[in-house]
Amino acid sequence: MNVRDSEAVAAELAAAGHVQADDEESADLVVVNTCSVREKAEDKAVGKLGLLCKSKRERPGRIVGVMGCMAQRMAEELFNRVKGLDFAVGSRAALKIPEIVARIEAGSTRIWFPGELDGIDVPNGHTAPGISAFVTILLGCNRHCSYCIVPDVRGPEYSRPAREVVEEVRNLVKGGVREVTLLGQSVLRYGRQGKPVWDEEPAPGAKFTEPFPRLLEALSQIEGLRRIRFTSGHPSGCTEELARAFRDLAPVCPHLHLPVQSGSDRILREMRRGYTSGEYLEAIGRLREAVPDIAITTDIIVGYPGETEEDFEATRALMRAARYDNSFIFKYSPRPGTPAALLPDDVSPEEKDRRNKVLLADQDDLGVGNNSEWVGREVEVLAEGPSLRNKARWSGRTGQNKIAVFEPPQGIAVGDLVRLRVTRANPQTIFGDAMGQ
Ligand code: SF4
Incomplete structure (x- = not known):
């Protein structure tokens, strides 16, 4: 953001x-x-x-x-x-x-x-954006997780009118953008603040009636827009409709960043995250049932006040159950002004460090497994240009947001969608041969 x-x-x-x-x-x-x-x-x-x-x-x-x-x-x-x-x-x-x-x-x-914290002046200008652009659709956050300062410093949620978002994306596509990432602290809360974001009710029998899936459907209809991503999610927004949007709207990429923060129900409750580990896994299950290949990535905090070895092991178990494609692990640090900052920061820095390293190693193991499953399969990659490490090869991202490296076919241009057969993989990158565009 x-x-x-x-x-x-x-x-x-x-x-x-x-x-x-x-x-x-x-x-x-x-x-x-x-x-x-x-x-x-x-x-x-x-x-x-x-x-x-x-x-x-x-x-x-x-x-x-x-x-x-x-x-x-x-x-x-x-x-x-x-x-x-x-x-x-x-x-x-x-x-x-x-x-x-x-x-x-x-x-x-x-x-x-200081401005007004409930101001609705949404940043919508873009410099030369290339093939990918970020588009803010939701400002602020209403969740008030115990450790987080964001609601205090970014103010309450405000969803932009859908018409405005569609217009902004349409203009970006006219300027050459092929991929947009819709942004919000809790992006699936789009249009859930009581004030309608759509000018009209959904048509009778419409396939998508919830505000966010409707927005995805409207954006999918913009000619020339090849990919739509969004971040970050919350399990409460992983509805049947969202699962259908992932499955049925071609430009919507099969990837969701769904921060979990902990696998321990006790810690989740203390953190005020608003779900249990079971509910979280159910949400992933709903998405995977609709789109088996969907990639799920997450954020995890280690060393939250009072986190025991048992709580930590619950997080490790949840990571295995969720089969994450990537995890961002953070060592807890108190943020002044948050409820958690009043609790003793009682997990030692050495122990936070150890837990951090254990989870990074666990994620590496998961990454090897997840990426190697792609070997021998076909993927579609949005070509981004010559690879940073070896200019003779090109790189791009798959719909699952994995970095793919390949020999560029004749006449390839930045922004092309290229089909690859995956030949090998490591935890961070997959490698493949181009099969055509
Ligand atoms: S962690 Fe995310 S959802 Fe929770 S209060 Fe902070 S920004 Fe909002």
């Missing part, structure tokens, strides 16, 4: 007459977009801002600003800790940056513009 917000700010700045610098060193204006989800990310951002502000000695007139969740959470502290910081804008006010930059250029200093 931060990548997307940064791009939207760059588009707004370009519209106001600014020109994208070639690199950070030559930039007259640098805006750091920040994340508050973990302590480590915040420490890195403070360090970066400090260096940038110091660089003003060599580059007088340079403007340094901060946006995103940290600005929202601790702007005042940032102004105190980072000498020379010119401005901070709140997480739903980033589109005001060109106006704020103009004020700084006119002589103002230390501007803090």
Whole structure:
């Protein structure tokens, strides 16, 4: 989401007459977009801002600003800790940056513009997006998981009108985009805030009646759009209709990022995640019944306050049952202002580290198994261009979001869909021979 917000700010700045610098060193204006989800990310951002502000000695007139969740959470502290910081804008006010930059250029200093946390100014501008683009469809989050600061810094949920989203995607496709990723903290909650996102009720007997599957259906009808992805999911949104959308709408990619966070029902309850491990596995089961090849990826936190060895083993068991294609494992760190931060952070750093390593190794084993199952089968890949490691070969992604590397067939162009026969695989990549486009 931060990548997307940064791009939207760059588009707004370009519209106001600014020109994208070639690199950070030559930039007259640098805006750091920040994340508050973990302590480590915040420490890195403070360090970066400090260096940038110091660089003003060599580059007088340079403007340094901060946006995103940290600005929202601790702007005042940032102004105190980072000498020379010119401005901070709140997480739903980033589109005001060109106006704020103009004020700084006119002589103002230390501007803090929090904006409204229930603001509905959705970033919708794009710079030259290539073949893939992110599209924000849902702002904020209403879930209030015990460890998470996001609802406090990104505000309550707001779903964009469907008409607006379809229009934005249509324009992107006209500009050459072939793949869109729809974004929301809990994206399957799209259109579930009480206010209709559709101008009209679904037609009698319509195949899709829930707001999000309806949106997928409408986007699938845009000619030239080859792939639709979305992130992140929650088990409560994995309905029969969503399963059917995965199965029946050709551009909808068979991949869902479905953060689980823990496999222990006790910890899930403490985390206020709103499901049990059984309900979570049922949700995956519903999707796999409709689309057996669907890839499921996840986020897991190790070392949540009070997490015992037994809880940890429950997470390992759930990982095996879910057969994840990929997992992102995080060591718990308390976020000030969250209910979990009031609990003793009682799993030692060494133990968090050990649990982290165990899960990474478990995931590697799962990855080898999952990827090797593709050997001998056919996959369709959206060609992205020459591979970074070996320019003679090309890479792309399968619908399951796996990286595929292949010898490019004659006349191939970025954005083509290429069929491959998979010849070998490792946990991260599959390799194949092109069979035609
Ligand atoms: S669903 Fe939970 S973890 Fe995700 S952003 Fe919302 S509160 Fe945070």
